[in-house]
Amino acid sequence: MNPWALEIQHVSKQFPDGTYALQNIEWGVKEGETMALIGESGSGKTTFLRLLNRLIEPTTGTVVIQGEPASAQDPIQLRRRLGYVPQDGGLFPHWTIRQNVCLVPHLLGWTLEQQLERVDMLLPLMNLNPSQIAERYPIELSGGQRQRVAVARALAADQPIVLLDEPFGALDPLTRHDLQDQFLSLQARLQKTMVLVTHDMSEAFRLGDRITILKEGCIQQVGTPHQILHAPATPYVHLLVQHYHAHRG
Amino acid sequence: MNTDRIRQRTRRISRGIVVGLLGLLYALSLPVWASDTIVVGSKNFMESRLLAEMFAQLIEARTELTVTRRLGLAGTQVCFEALKTGGIDLYPEYTGTGLVTILGEPPMHDRVSVLNRVRTEFLHRWNIWWLAPLGFENSYALALRRDRAQSLGLRTISDLVRVAPHMKAGFGYEFIQREDGLAGLKKSYGLQFQEVIGMQQTLKYQATDKGEVDLLDVYTTDGRLAVYDFVVLKDDRQFFPPYEAAALVRGEILKRHPELGRVISLLTNAIDPTRMRELNLRIQEQGEPVPQVAHSALRALNLVADNHVQPAASTESRDSILSYMWTTRSNLALRTGEHLGLSGLGLFLGILVAIPLGLALERWRRGAEAIIRIIGMLQTIPSIALLAFMIPIFGVGALPAIMALWMYSLFPILRNTYSGLRDAAPNVVETGRALGMTEWQILRTIRLPLAAPTIMAGIRTSAIWTVGTATLAAFIGAGGLGVPIVAGLQLADVNLILSGALPATVLALSVDGLLSRVEQWARPRGLEPVR
Numbered sequence: 001m002n003p004w005a006l007e008i009q010h011v012s013k014q015f016p017d018g019t020y021a022l023q024n025i026e027w028g029v030k031e032g033e034t035m036a037l038i039g040e041s042g043s044g045k046t047t048f049l050r051l052l053n054r055l056i057e058p059t060t061g062t063v064v065i066q067g068e069p070a071s072a073q074d075p076i077q078l079r080r081r082l083g084y085v086p087q088d089g090g091l092f093p094h095w096t097i098r099q100n101v102c103l104v105p106h107l108l109g110w111t112l113e114q115q116l117e118r119v120d121m122l123l124p125l126m127n128l129n130p131s132q133i134a135e136r137y138p139i140e141l142s143g144g145q146r147q148r149v150a151v152a153r154a155l156a157a158d159q160p161i162v163l164l165d166e167p168f169g170a171l172d173p174l175t176r177h178d179l180q181d182q183f184l185s186l187q188a189r190l191q192k193t194m195v196l197v198t199h200d201m202s203e204a205f206r207l208g209d210r211i212t213i214l215k216e217g218c219i220q221q222v223g224t225p226h227q228i229l230h231a232p233a234t235p236y237v238h239l240l241v242q243h244y245h246a247h248r249g
Numbered sequence: 250m251n252t253d254r255i256r257q258r259t260r261r262i263s264r265g266i267v268v269g270l271l272g273l274l275y276a277l278s279l280p281v282w283a284s285d286t287i288v289v290g291s292k293n294f295m296e297s298r299l300l301a302e303m304f305a306q307l308i309e310a311r312t313e314l315t316v317t318r319r320l321g322l323a324g325t326q327v328c329f330e331a332l333k334t335g336g337i338d339l340y341p342e343y344t345g346t347g348l349v350t351i352l353g354e355p356p357m358h359d360r361v362s363v364l365n366r367v368r369t370e371f372l373h374r375w376n377i378w379w380l381a382p383l384g385f386e387n388s389y390a391l392a393l394r395r396d397r398a399q400s401l402g403l404r405t406i407s408d409l410v411r412v413a414p415h416m417k418a419g420f421g422y423e424f425i426q427r428e429d430g431l432a433g434l435k436k437s438y439g440l441q442f443q444e445v446i447g448m449q450q451t452l453k454y455q456a457t458d459k460g461e462v463d464l465l466d467v468y469t470t471d472g473r474l475a476v477y478d479f480v481v482l483k484d485d486r487q488f489f490p491p492y493e494a495a496a497l498v499r500g501e502i503l504k505r506h507p508e509l510g511r512v513i514s515l516l517t518n519a520i521d522p523t524r525m526r527e528l529n530l531r532i533q534e535q536g537e538p539v540p541q542v543a544h545s546a547l548r549a550l551n552l553v554a555d556n557h558v559q560p561a562a563s564t565e566s567r568d569s570i571l572s573y574m575w576t577t578r579s580n581l582a583l584r585t586g587e588h589l590g591l592s593g594l595g596l597f598l599g600i601l602v603a604i605p606l607g608l609a610l611e612r613w614r615r616g617a618e619a620i621i622r623i624i625g626m627l628q629t630i631p632s633i634a635l636l637a638f639m640i641p642i643f644g645v646g647a648l649p650a651i652m653a654l655w656m657y658s659l660f661p662i663l664r665n666t667y668s669g670l671r672d673a674a675p676n677v678v679e680t681g682r683a684l685g686m687t688e689w690q691i692l693r694t695i696r697l698p699l700a701a702p703t704i705m706a707g708i709r710t711s712a713i714w715t716v717g718t719a720t721l722a723a724f725i726g727a728g729g730l731g732v733p734i735v736a737g738l739q740l741a742d743v744n745l746i747l748s749g750a751l752p753a754t755v756l757a758l759s760v761d762g763l764l765s766r767v768e769q770w771a772r773p774r775g776l777e778p779v780r
Contacts, residue, residue, distance in 0.1 A: 053683055080685035090680030094698050094773030104684055137775030153684070163683075 004028040004064065005161060005193040006052060011061030013047055013217075021047040022217045025061070029210075034187055034194040036208030038201065038240075044217040045197045049163055052195065053082045066160070080104055083154030083162035083192075087169045089146040091138040097123075097149055098134040104157040122152040127182060144175040148182070161193045168203065180206055201244040205229075213237055286315045287502065287509065290337030290645070292328050293321040293724065293735060295532050295539070296387060296470060296494075296525070300341035302543035304496060304513060310553040311512045319645055319726030321735055323633065324423060325350050327640055327725060329497075333375055336644030337726075338502045339513070343387060343492035344379070347371065349429040356429045356490035360386075363491050376500035380510060381517035382493040385470060385525045389424060389489050390481045391434075392467040394457060398480040405485040406438055409464075413440050419448045419462030429490055430466070437488040470522055472530025494520075519550050536742060573744045574751070585752055587728035591647060592715040595654025599711055603659045604704065607666025611696070614671070621664055628660045632718050636725050650719070650727035657718055658711035665707025669700030701771040709764040716757045720749070730756070 008027040014020050021044045029035040039045045050056045051063055054075040063070040070078060083104075091100045099106075101122060102115040110118075123130040126148040138146055147167060154162050168176045180203065187194065187207075198204050204211050205225045213220040213228070213236070221233035232238040287308055291301030298320050305316045319337050322328045329351055331337045347367040348354050357363050364382065371377040391406055398404075401412055409416075424430040425447055434440055446462055454477050456462045467474060469481065496513045503510050520528075528546055531537045547553040574581060610617035627635075635656065639649030673696045681691050723731030730753040737745030 055679075055683060076685050076687055078685075079683060082683075082685075084680065084683040086676060086680050086683070088676055090676050092677055092681070092695060093674065094775045096775070103681075103686075107685055107690070139775060 003030055005031045005066060007064040009062045011058040014059040020217050029193055031193055032191040034207055034209045036204035036211045037197045038204045039214035043214040045214050049165055049197050052163060053079045081159055083159035085150045085154045085164040085167040087166040089150040091146055093138055096135050096137060100149060101153045101156050103153055108157055118156055126152045143171055164196045166197055183207060286317050288317045288319055288337045290322055290328055290331055290340035291320040293323055296529055297341050298539050299543055302539050303547055306543055306547055307512055307552060312508050322726050323724035327637055330640045331645040334644050339496050339498040341494055342497040343494055345490040345492035358487045360491040378498045378500055378503055380496040380513050382495045383516050384518035384520045385494060385522040386492050387468045387470045387494055388492045390467050390469050391464055392479040392481045393464050395478045395480045405483040407485050410438055410440055413442050416442055416463040417444045418442045418464045419446050419453045419456050420466045422447050424466040437486055470525040470529055472526050472533050476534055515552055570744050570747050574748050581752060584730045584732055588719050588730045591650050591722055591729050592654060592719040595651050595715045596658045596712050598655040599658025599662055603662035604666050607663050610667050611670040617667060624663055625660050627656045632721050636721060645726045647727045649725055650722035654715045658715050661710040662707040665703045669703030670696045673699040698773045702768055705768040705771045709768060712760050712764055713757055716760050720753050
């Protein structure tokens with residue numbers, strides 16, 4: 001059996017102006033693994049993530065999702081199997097929390113009962129009280145609460161794979177730490193395949209089973225936090241690690 | 250989610266009902282079109298209205314025909330265009346205007362040759378008939394106050410040449426433009442003025458009172474010449490061509506209703522200049538309503554019986570504005586209804602086109618900016634010009650007005666629909682897409698609800714704009730609250746102007762208030778700040 005839940009083979013992405021966003025990427029994420037994707041802004045990490053749910057198409061190469069080429073799958077159906085958490089939560093402001101969480105189940109045609117049941121199950125998992133917030137609107141929630149709702153929404157249809165685009169980037173440090181803890185315990189329970197984009201080294205080390213380091217559209221190194229810390233593959237990674245140590249002081 | 254959708258749907262339906270009612274209201278105010286209806290038109294000054302009203306009453310009294318009045322059309326071009334296209338069947342015109350303005354020929358100075366010339370040409374080119382002249386000329390002339398004229402020793406236009414460089418002239422806009430007006434006058438006499446100020450015909454006399462202008466272009470039958478004690482300067486070089494008044498009638502209608510020609514011919518040579526000046530004076534200075542003066546003039550000629558004059562609602566326009574409006578309330582209600590109908594229908598059509606177009610452009614963004622810019626350009630056409638452009642296509646009356654209002658209403662709605670949809674929370678749209686919503690689902694459940702307040706704001710802008718612009722519809726005979734305003738401007742009657750302007754303002758404010766409510770209502774919950 002194919003060990004990769006997500007796989008990228010020989011992929012390059014060239015923009016119309018001729019510059020490369022990604023160059024010759026070979027990459028894979030195992031079933032149940034959390035892969036952190038780290039890089040500076042402009043390193044191509046967002047493009048990388050968008051390749052996975054077919055929001056953009058590669059110029060060359062193949063993206064394989066659960067053993068099947070993504071290009072052979074219907075993009076709409078594919079995306080419904082991939083949970084997604086953007087940086088700002090991306091909650092629909094005019095929908096209640098319940099409606100937001102149930103977005104994908106609703107798209108998949110679940111009954112209302114199934115949806116409600118799901119909300120009652122998921123919100124407590126995210127440390128949220130359904131009876132208090134299910135019928136409220138996003139604007140009435142704090143930033144941290146909104147981000148939890150966004151995570152709940154990404155899990156609502158029991159998606160096997162979840163993509164997170166700097167999910168905790170806009171939160172204050174305390175809330176961020178809190179949510180990272182929660183993410184870890186959630187991941188321990190659910191064992192989803194996760195791809196987490198971040199620009200924060202400590203977040204990558206904390207949450208990632210493995211880490212992918214991107215620079216200017218090329219992969220510098222893929223490895224466990226241990227490998228990265230102790231055997232940096234390139235001078236750039238070495239520099240990052242040095243910064244990381246200095247920062248932790 | 251379901252309750253939300255039901256709420257949205259009810260909103261949409263009730264919005265539809267409101268617009269539908271407006272349309273119905275409008276339909277009820279439309280005249281019933283019968284084949285034996287004669288449409289009498291006039292230009293937007295009093296003498297033209299009076300003559301047209303006399304034609305109309307004469308036709309009503311002496312034939313079986315029904316008459317529709319389209320009085321106060323904005324100027325010669327509009328009137329004649331309407332006559333050519335069958336928007337109106339007849340209107341009073343002057344032979345000199347026919348020769349110079351319509352045919353574009355150089356002025357001639359003999360009465361009979363002018364008449365013969367326009368008769369032949371109009372018949373030949375458009376099958377339009379000049380009936381026999383009514384008996385007076387209403388030529389242009391230059392005039393100034395008697396005391397000024399005497400102290401300067403002016404009797405003829407030639408005398409004027411030496412003092413003109415120190416004079417301010419207050420001329421009507423049409424006079425300034427016409428070849429047989431200022432331009433030709435300058436050439437013929439070599440006149441140069443210190444300053445030429447374009448003025449509304451009715452306001453000019455007051456301006457000389459205050460000494461702001463010295464010299465006016467006047468109509469020789471203007472009743473105010475006597476009131477303000479003006480001297481008409483003799484046209485010693487016979488520059489001004491003769492302007493004999495006569496009915497201008499479409500040949501088709503004469504053929505279909507020969508009695509029409511016979512009836513109008515009863516007025517041949519029936520009105521001499523002194524009589525005309527008297528009649529004008531009664532309207533201009535004594536504030537008598539046009540229908541009443543027309544009737545008494547016809548009665549004096551023994552052309553109509555003594556009955557059917559409705560004592561005018563109020564001849565005393567010196568009443569307070571409120572009591573004046575109260576006495577004319579039924580008329581004002583009708584005008585308000587027309588006004589709402591015109592603007593409502595224009596707006597409704599605007600919504601009907603602009604929103605789907607906005608939706609389409611959001612899908613096809615490459616062409617969007619260009620198309621929006623083109624439609625935006627419509628907005629820059631002055632309203633009165635746009636109304637005039639509509640006439641060759643749609644004739645006169647409600648239709649061209651509605652079409653013009655429709656064009657004006659497009660841009661704000663289109664722009665707001667497009668940008669509202671395009672800019673609707675991009676991160677939310679992106680998230681919806683990433684989670685597997687189709688473009689259609691994104692449009693329906695994210696873009697549209699989030700853009701709804703913006704779209705409503707566009708509709709509101711358009712609504713206020715159309716309600717405001719609809720006052721100008723009076724210029725092309727479409728009715729509405731502009732009718733009293735335009736008539737009031739010609740009569741310099743403040744009460745009459747206000748009786749149109751006040752309701753129009755109130756209407757605009759209430760439409761604005763109502764739509765701001767709707768705008769609140771269209772705003773999805775969750776966007777409001779927490780209370």
